[in-house]
Amino acid sequence: MHIPVDILFSRRGLQDVQLSGDDRVIWAEVENGIGKVYLQSDDKKFLDLSQGISVKGGILYGGGEFDCRGTKVVFCGEKSQLYAVDLKTTATTMLTPAWGKVSSPSISPDGKWVLYVFSDGETDLIAVVPMHAQDWPRQIVKGADFYLQPTWRPDGEWIAWVEWDHPLMPWQGSRVKxxxxxxxxxxLFNETWISGKPGRSAHQPLFSPNGKTLSYLQQNGEWEDxxxxxxxxxxxxxxxxxxxxxxxxxxxxxxxxxxxWSYDSKNIFYFRYADAGATLWRVNVRSGKSVQIPTAPFTWLSQISCSSISDTMVWMGSSPSVPKQILKVENGNVETVHSSWDDTIYSPQMALPQKITWKGLDGKDVFGLLYLPEDTTDQKVPLIVEVxxxxxxxxxxxxxxxxxxFTSRGYAYLQVNYRGSSGYGAAYRETLKGKWGxxxxxxxxxxxxxxxxxxxVRRGKMALMGNSSGxxxxxxTLRKYPGVFQAAICSYGIGDLIADAKQTHKFEKYYYQFLIGDLDEEKQQFIDRSPIFHIDEIKDPLLLFHGSDDMVVHPSQSQALYDSLVERGIPCSLTIFEQEGHGFRKEETLREYYRAILEFLAHYLLAE
Known part of the structure; x- marks a missing residue:
């Protein structure tokens, strides 16, 4: 039985979860393109704290939607304003004007101030605004190209943050200050560099509840400490x-x-990420001994938050068979607070992935996750490779x-964690340096x-599918290996790497120096790896999608691909979704998106 497309629209994008001062659960989610912040009340009901204001962190690719401390919540509005909510009265106050972009609010221990990351697209800094909202925000830390994660010591007299500079990405050389x-x-009276440099990035600073210690994560070469x-x-x-x-x-x-940190500063709870999965551990601060905490059936974990008054903690977990959940651990009991999907989608039809390894063309190991249809008895199946x-x-x-x-419709579905992917160590990720494309x-x-x-799988019945850089x-891949894949789906892909390198947003302005090289010195490499300059090499059917408001990759790049393929008689279709950006959010968009994909794949992979 086919899993209906409709299940993809019942999901809620869970973004973050934290605990209030009295251990109530607060979280951010996105539903049908609208961001919201919710509070679980004492009677287990969900209270919408955003009250019609769309919630979204506006810096990098999002995140840092809200913070809570005591009886206050501060969240980022999609129109670049900070709002404060009083949990006692649910009254909402606008803290900052609509200017620039804001993210990662951090409320001071006395509740009087809010630190946050600000960007106007050219200059980034850490700003501060009073909770009473009667004064304008002011810069407090400035000078680096980027900032992350401002946080307070419990006495309110010290702060810590993460910063880094071009041409590096944060995982290549961020610093803790x-x-x-x-x-x-x-x-700010003074600042001190604590850790982090090129090749040894440091991030996620946190003060212990007793204020004696600053903790952080630091790259140790291949892995992290x-x-x-x-x-x-x-x-x-x-x-x-x-x-x-x-x-x-x-x-x-x-x-x-x-x-x-645990509320008594005696333990730290942390995640270990390895081989495409995650586990939860507790380490004793005094002895350094780590003990694994069972989290079955969840195999991927994120966004842990520990109570300031008890052993309670919350985090988000999911697995191939269980949608993302908000989990609350209290008195040793695990409670599901909220799910990203309706319960109706739980089904024995859900395929479980196999972790597979194979040899690349150079003989080195490559990793992936393979989902197979329920019944593959004595038959080879068509394949979709997701990039x-x-x-x-x-x-x-x-x-x-x-x-x-896709598996419920008879396709095998392979997710390739090609070299350059994260999660398999720094060397595996850095292998892509200069070799993207x-x-x-x-x-x-x-x-x-x-x-x-x-x-x-069946030779002659294979397709590719990828978004953005994927x-x-x-x-x-269509260029280099024509005829190997009988169809391909490309959504808001980058066709002209030279134009993208010149026009891309600040965060990734110099990312190409790692991926390919310096544009001025190695322009030919950019030309060689830009599909737009070699459209004549693409000879296989192609389905293109783009958003009209894409600020990362202009839709004209997809239009140029479409025009060339149609002129040469190559089967091609282009859909430009109005009022969509770099990624599709609206239900009506996604409904048409998947309808077109299923029809396209059925024509080229299922028809004999």
């Missing part, structure tokens, strides 16, 4: 030495939290409704051939 603050108008900095002695100690696992995911968004974006993101052991949409293309090809040679890889 410590600063002393005070005064009637709250200003959890480090403690004694604020009095000014001494550092590695509490958890990461080996064969990461302690965080990449900072593509603001507000990521992969560990948290993730980033290109340094990854696919993991989380709920994949889209994969099941070539190495990952070969990894995609070798994945498909591996499954053909294993007798799992769409670029789709196009380059």
């Amino acid at each position: 410590l600063g002393e603050v005070g005064g009637m108008q709250l200003r 959890l480090v403690l900095y004694d604020l009095k002695k000014k001494e550092k100690r590695i509490l958890v030495h990461g080996e064969e696992y990461m302690l965080s995911t990449l900072d593509w968004v603001q507000g990521l939290r992969s560990y948290g 993730h974006g980033g290109p340094t993101m990854q696919r993991m052991l989380s709920f994949a409704a889209e994969a099941n949409l 070539s190495l990952e293309v070969d990894d995609i090809y070798s994945a498909a051939i591996h499954l053909v040679e294993k007798g799992i 769409g670029t890889t789709v196009l380059n």
Whole structure:
């Protein structure tokens, strides 16, 4: 039985979860393109704290939607304003004017101030605004190109934050800084570099509840360490030495939290990320001994938040068979507070992925997750190869409704974590340096051939599917290996790498120096790897999608691809969705998107 497309529209995009001062659960979610912040009341009802204001962090690719402390919640409005909500009265106050972009609010321990990250597109800084909202916001930390995660020491006299500079991405060289603050108008007296440099990034600073220690995560070469900095002695100690696992995911968004302090400062709860999965651990601060905490059936975990008054904690978890949930752990009992999907979608039809490894064309290991249809007895099945974006993101052991949409219709669905993907160590990720548009293309090809040679899928019945930079890889794979894939779907892909390198937003302005090289010195490499300059090499049917308001990749790039393929008689279709950006959010858009994809794939992969 086919899993209906409608299940994809019943989902709520759970973004973050925290605990209020009295251990009530507060979370941010997106439903049908609208962001909201909810509070679970004492009678288990959900109270909408955003009250009609769409909630969205506006810096990097989002995140950092809200903060809560005591009886106050501060959230980011989609129109670049901060709002404060009093949990006692639910009264809402606008704290900042609609100017620039805002993210990652952090409420001071006394509830009088809010730190937050601000950007006008050219200058980024950490600003501060009084909770009474009667004064204008002011800058408090400035000078670096980017900022993340401002946080307060419990006495309110010190803050910590993350910063980094071009041409690096945060995971390549972010720094943790410590600063002393005070005064009637709250200003920064001094700042101190604590950790982080190129090749040894540091991030996620947190103060212990007793105020004696600053903790943070630091790259140790291949993996990551959890480090403690004694604020009095000014001494550092590695509490958890990461080996064969990461302690965080990449900072593509603001507000990521992969560990948290217990209320009594005796333990830290943290996630280990390895082999596309995640586990929860508790480490004793004094002894350094770590103990794993069972989290079955959840295999992917994120956004942990620990109570300031009890052993209660919350986090988000999912697995290939269980949609993303908000989990509250209280007195040893685990309670599901909220789910990203309706219960009606739980079904034995949900395919479980197999972790697979194969050899790339150069003989090195490549990883992926393979979903197979329920019944593959004595038959080879058509294949969809999904190419993730980033290109340094990854696919993991989380709920994949889209994969099941296809497997229930008889397709095998392969998610390739090609070299350059995160989650498998720094060396695996850094292998892509200078090779984007070539190495990952070969990894995609070798994945498909591996499954053909294993007798799992049918040669001549294979398709590619990718978004954004994943769409670029789709196009380059069609160029290099014509005829291997009988169809491809490319959504808001980057066709002209030269134009994108010149026009892209500030965050990724110099990312191409890592992915390909310096544009001025290696322009030919950009030309060679730009699909737009080699459209004549694409000879296979192509389905294109783009948003009319895409500020990252202009829709004209997809239009140029479409015009060329149609002129040469190559089957091609282009849909430009109005009022959509770099990623589709509206239900009516997604309904048409999946309808067109299913019809396209059925024509080229299922028809004999």
